[in-house]
Structure formats: C-alpha cells, structure tokens
Amino acid sequence: MYAVIGYILFALLVSWFYVRRRLDPLYSIPAVGPSWPLISYLGAFKFARHAREMLQEGYDKYKGSVFRISMLDRWAVIFCGTAMNEELQKLPDDQMSFLGAVEEVVQHKYTIAEEVVSDPFHINIIRGPLTRNLAALLPAIVDEIDASFRELIPTHGNEWVTISAVPLMARIVCRVSNRVFVGMPTCRNSELLDIVINFTRDVAKGRFMLSFVPIILKPQVPFKFGLRPLSDEACRLVGPLLPWSRRALKQFSVIMKPVVEDRMRQIEEHGKEWAERPNVLMTWLVEEAIRLGKSADLIVQALLVSNFVANHTSTISVTHALYHLAASPEYIQPLREEIDAVLKTEGWTKVGIGKMWKLDSFMRESQRLNGISGTLKDVTLSDGTLIPAGTLCGAAAAGTHHDEENYNRPHLFDPFRFSDKRFDEDEQVKHQYVTTSPQYIPFGHGRHACPGRFFAANELKAVVAYFIVNYDVMFPGGGERPGNVWFGSSVIPDQTAQIMFRKRQRIK
Ligand code: HEM
CATH class of the missing domain: 1.10.630.10 (Cytochrome P450)
Incomplete structure (x- = not known):
C-alpha cells in the first residue's frame, strides 16, 4: 500500500517537474552543463571550478544568442556577442x-x-x-x-x-x-x-x-x-x-x-x-x-x-x-x-x-x-517573451574580449x-x-x-x-x-x- 502511494507521489513529482519545464520559457534556453533537476547541481559545482571553459563553450556555441548555466541556487542566462551586449545594455x-x-x-x-x-x-x-x-x-x-x-x-x-x-x-x-x-x-x-x-x-x-x-x-x-x-x-x-x-x-x-x-x-x-x-x-x-x-x-x-x-x-x-x-x-x-x-x-x-x-x-x-569577470552585469530582465522575470542575466566578458x-x-x-x-x-x-x-566591457x-x-x-x-x-x-x-x-x-x-x-x- 505504502509502496503504491510512494510510486504515485513520485509519478506526480516527475509530472510536475515535466509540466513546469515545458511551460517555463527559461527551460527553452539551451543549457551548458547538465540541465535536469538535481543533476544540474553537478553543473553548478563544475561551474565553480571550470567557469572559463563552460563560458567559452557557451559563447562559441550560442554567439548572437543566449545560453543558461546552473548556479547553486538559480539559473543564470548569459548573453553572447557584441549585438547581444548592445541589446542587454539598451533594455530600459x-x-x-x-x-x-x-x-x-x-x-x-x-x-x-x-x-x-x-x-x-x-x-x-x-x-x-x-x-x-x-x-x-x-x-x-x-x-x-x-x-x-x-x-x-x-x-x-x-x-x-x-x-x-x-x-x-x-x-x-x-x-x-x-x-x-x-x-x-x-x-x-x-x-x-x-x-x-x-x-x-x-x-x-x-x-x-x-x-x-x-x-x-x-x-x-x-x-x-x-x-x-x-x-x-x-x-x-x-x-x-x-x-x-x-x-x-x-x-x-x-x-x-x-x-x-x-x-x-x-x-x-x-x-x-x-x-x-x-x-x-x-x-x-x-x-x-x-x-x-x-x-x-x-x-x-x-x-x-x-x-x-x-x-x-x-x-x-x-x-x-x-x-x-x-x-x-x-x-x-x-x-x-x-x-x-x-x-x-x-x-x-x-x-x-x-x-x-x-x-x-x-x-x-x-x-x-x-x-x-567572466560574466558581467547581473540584471533582472522581464521582456515578457524569451526570459522570464526574475532571471539573472549577464554578458560573457571573456568571450567578447577573445572574439x-x-x-x-x-x-x-x-x-x-x-x-x-x-x-x-x-x-x-x-x-x-x-x-x-x-566590444569592450x-x-x-x-x-x-x-x-x-x-x-x-x-x-x-x-x-x-x-x-x-x-x-x-x-x-x-x-x-x-x-x-x-x-x-x-x-x-x-x-x-x-x-x-x-x-x-x-x-x-x-
Ligand atoms: C580598474 C578599476 C575598476 C573596474 C575594472 C571597475 C569595474 C566596474 C564594473 C564592471 C561595474 C559594473 C558596471 C556594469 O555592470 O555595467 C562597476 C560599477 C561601479 N563602479 Fe567600478 N570599476 C573600477 C574602479 C572603480 C572605482 C575606482 C570606483 C570609485 C571611485 C568605482 C565605482 C563604481 C560604482 C559606484 C559602481 C556601481 C554603478 C551603479 O550601480 O550604477 N569603480 N565597476
């Protein structure tokens, strides 16, 4: 009986995570490092030690766009490239x-x-x-x-x-x-x-x-x-x-x-x-x-x-x-x-x-x-479309300067x-x-x-x-x-x- 309740609760939890991920636009932004719940903490620990490599990987893959990276307590969205730096600083x-x-x-x-x-x-x-x-x-x-x-x-x-x-x-x-x-x-x-x-x-x-x-x-x-x-x-x-x-x-x-x-x-x-x-x-x-x-x-x-x-x-x-x-x-x-x-x-x-x-x-x-700093300018962005309000954003300074x-x-x-x-x-x-x-930030x-x-x-x-x-x-x-x-x-x-x-x- 308890096992059945356990399975049901587990299934509900998994469904909740799944639905949330499908609805939240944050999760449509590509991630560098693991993205799934709990496993993403591994990404956060990796970022603490290998931020340079992870930021550069994101910059090379998503230049002209954004990617997300796991922190211990949140996701950060990183803007890549000159055009995105411009867009970021122009947001009112x-x-x-x-x-x-x-x-x-x-x-x-x-x-x-x-x-x-x-x-x-x-x-x-x-x-x-x-x-x-x-x-x-x-x-x-x-x-x-x-x-x-x-x-x-x-x-x-x-x-x-x-x-x-x-x-x-x-x-x-x-x-x-x-x-x-x-x-x-x-x-x-x-x-x-x-x-x-x-x-x-x-x-x-x-x-x-x-x-x-x-x-x-x-x-x-x-x-x-x-x-x-x-x-x-x-x-x-x-x-x-x-x-x-x-x-x-x-x-x-x-x-x-x-x-x-x-x-x-x-x-x-x-x-x-x-x-x-x-x-x-x-x-x-x-x-x-x-x-x-x-x-x-x-x-x-x-x-x-x-x-x-x-x-x-x-x-x-x-x-x-x-x-x-x-x-x-x-x-x-x-x-x-x-x-x-x-x-x-x-x-x-x-x-x-x-x-x-x-x-x-x-x-x-x-x-x-x-x-x-490898990333820069943490901002709360609420453009209502791509990045949900409350998301932390930054520009990839090292990527920009080594481009x-x-x-x-x-x-x-x-x-x-x-x-x-x-x-x-x-x-x-x-x-x-x-x-x-x-180009210089x-x-x-x-x-x-x-x-x-x-x-x-x-x-x-x-x-x-x-x-x-x-x-x-x-x-x-x-x-x-x-x-x-x-x-x-x-x-x-x-x-x-x-x-x-x-x-x-x-x-x-
Ligand atoms: C080489 C030395 C310095 C570097 C590399 C530097 C870099 C920065 C950066 C990256 C920011 C954030 C800007 C942004 O996100 O757009 C900042 C903000 C700031 N800096 Fe500097 N800084 C330097 C020296 C100084 C000095 C000497 C002062 C004071 C006399 C100062 C006062 C400030 C203040 C007050 C802010 C906050 C501005 C705001 O909130 O609008 N900085 N700095």
Whole structure:
C-alpha cells in the first residue's frame, strides 16, 4: 500500500517537474552543463571550478544568442556577442533592474551595509564632483604614490628587492584611493587600511554563506510557471547572523565617524568655502548629506562602499599590468620614452597622464585580456517573451574580449594595439582606456557603466607610470607571467607571485 502511494507521489513529482519545464520559457534556453533537476547541481559545482571553459563553450556555441548555466541556487542566462551586449545594455530600467539583481546576488544589505544600499547617494558624487576634480586631485595622487612606493619598496643602491605583488599593490591602491576619499592623515592610518583591504574578503564570506542558504531555507513563492525561490526572505533569517561585514563596518565607523562628524561641523560653521577645506570625496559626501538631511552613519557607510567598489577592482587591474611588465621587460623601454617625454613638458598633471597614449593602451589591453569577470552585469530582465522575470542575466566578458570578430589575434597581448589606432583622428576617443563599447566591457557598458573609471584610469596610470620611470621590474629568475586564477566567474591575477624591484638604472 505504502509502496503504491510512494510510486504515485513520485509519478506526480516527475509530472510536475515535466509540466513546469515545458511551460517555463527559461527551460527553452539551451543549457551548458547538465540541465535536469538535481543533476544540474553537478553543473553548478563544475561551474565553480571550470567557469572559463563552460563560458567559452557557451559563447562559441550560442554567439548572437543566449545560453543558461546552473548556479547553486538559480539559473543564470548569459548573453553572447557584441549585438547581444548592445541589446542587454539598451533594455530600459523598468524591464530590468541592475541594482535589484545585484542585490539579489550580493545581498548587500547583509554582506555590506543596509542603509547605503537603499540610498546609494555616493554614486552621483563619484560620477560628478570626483570626476570633475581629477585635475586638481592629481598632485595629491602622485604625492601619495611617491610616499607609498618609498615606504613599501625599500630599495638600496642597485640591489633588487623581492616583494609579494598582490599585498603590495593592494596597499598602494588603497592608500592612494583614500588620499582622494578621506585625505591626510587618515589615508595613512594602517588600521583603516587593513579594514578596507580585508573588507572584500568579509563581503565574499557573507555571499558564500548566503549562496547556500536557499537550498536549506528558501521559501518557494508561486509565479506563473510554478514556484520560484524567494532568496530575500531566506537571507533575512540568516543575513543578520553574518558577523564579518558588520564587524568591519563597526571598526571602520570607530575611526571614520568622528572625522565625518568633525567635517560636518566645519561645513555647517563655514559653509562651502573655507581656507582649509579638503578637496576630497568625504567633503563632497558631507556637503550633499547636509543638503539632503542625511546622517553621519550613512556617510560612513558610503565611504566604506566606495572603498569596496574601488579597491579590489583597481588592485586586480594594476597587478595584471605589473605582471605583464615584469614578464616582458621589452615593453618598458617604449613606455619609459613616452612617459619621460611627457613628464618633461607637462609634469605629473592630468593633461600629461592624458598624453600617455602607449600607457593608456597598455592598461586597456591588459584589462581586455585579463578582465575582472567572466560574466558581467547581473540584471533582472522581464521582456515578457524569451526570459522570464526574475532571471539573472549577464554578458560573457571573456568571450567578447577573445572574439576574433572584435580583435585581431585576440589571444595575444599586444600592448600598443589601441595607441596605434589613435593616430587616426576619428579613432582617438574610441580606443581610450575609459571608453566602453559592446566590444569592450571590463567597466561594463551603458547606463550602469562604472562611474569611477575616470578616477581609476588616472590613478592606475599614475601608479604604473611612476614605477616605470623609477624602477626596473622582473619576476624572480626572469620567470614568466603566472596564469590567471578563475574563481567562479571572477578572474584574478595569481595571488602568490613575487616581483623583484630595483631602482631604475639610468644610462649615463
Ligand atoms: C580598474 C578599476 C575598476 C573596474 C575594472 C571597475 C569595474 C566596474 C564594473 C564592471 C561595474 C559594473 C558596471 C556594469 O555592470 O555595467 C562597476 C560599477 C561601479 N563602479 Fe567600478 N570599476 C573600477 C574602479 C572603480 C572605482 C575606482 C570606483 C570609485 C571611485 C568605482 C565605482 C563604481 C560604482 C559606484 C559602481 C556601481 C554603478 C551603479 O550601480 O550604477 N569603480 N565597476
């Protein structure tokens, strides 16, 4: 009797899965990896370890269209090819919500900080005052680069020193960014630097834990093709228990809140113009917060989130560039010639940095070939036809950047491929480091393209220019560039490599 009931229940379950799959348009999208219930988890585990191969396989098979790939708790739909990248970024906000989907995946409220997620007022300050003030900020950026290189790369005479690349670049980037975000002397507070450098790991730990939550706890809500898991509800139970980010925010706040409150008092007392008014992100955030009646706590959160979006991406990008230089010293000479010549006429200015075309091309090419992510731009799409609402979508960045239709010999690192094209006047803007297009998406593309990329480009070009004119670099024993590490769909430079530095040997 029980066996019969068991068979009937099993048959009902199988029929339910079958009908659901037939009705849900998501399942008409081709899958890379196993697609059937339960077995698809194998695909999710495979994706965690072989994302690069699976994304490339999907790109090659479905270019000009989309495919789906299994994550632990959902399917993601990947758009492939230039035309699809264009289509994805053109979809209006009422059909797809960039922020909504990022929130769905990252669960910022629990992994970062709640208030600033619902009120990300820092984005307009990064897009506006920070970008407009880059020329005025450049001397401070270069001063901080100079101070951190002297402190962190202790060279003597013509001796080589060997240093772990990633921690070094993280420290330099973080100091330089914070010279612009919070100014002196706070940007050199080593406790603060440790908190913001480790914050990426704190957030990642929270995300990792939450990605398992839905399997155990996610309530299912009805939608038109059956049931969909509601991750926010599940995360609401577990999110507040995650300790890492809350602890980091608390420690960051202990240091930053008194500084922010002091800046608030000064601005309330003196207004916008006063002699020692520091020209930094924090000042503009405070001015905006006062105008809109926002709290010191929100400003503190905005500063932590600005660090989060800026430092990890910038560290990855500058480390990739450093690895190319250390592995191929033959690129150093042409870059040095260009930088030395520009510095002679323009000095360390924004105009000068803008004239370093070869360097610009080098950074753009390094980011094309390495990138920071294999997929990009998680969006909730509801076009009502092909992809059901609530589906997570992304663009295949690595596929796009390694596509022969977009780039000549796409797998080759050709550092000056973009600067060579800029000699044609009509092509000058198109090939700049900061210019995004459906063929070039390391900074995203369209409405939500990275608003910090103008700052990042100036900062990172200044860092790389500084070490090219001041140091010789190589891998120990003249070794090769270590391969990149794929972490799910994130692409990061080898985390353990060491680089040798010595003071530049000038030819007399
Ligand atoms: C090389 C360094 C950087 C890279 C590769 C990078 C890349 C990205 C990417 C891919 C996105 C998502 C865009 C999209 O999906 O279309 C993004 C968003 C964002 N980035 Fe960057 N970024 C960098 C540096 C920075 C810096 C230095 C800042 C701050 C000063 C910053 C602030 C932001 C913000 C606020 C967003 C969210 C924009 C929004 O929600 O509309 N980024 N970045």
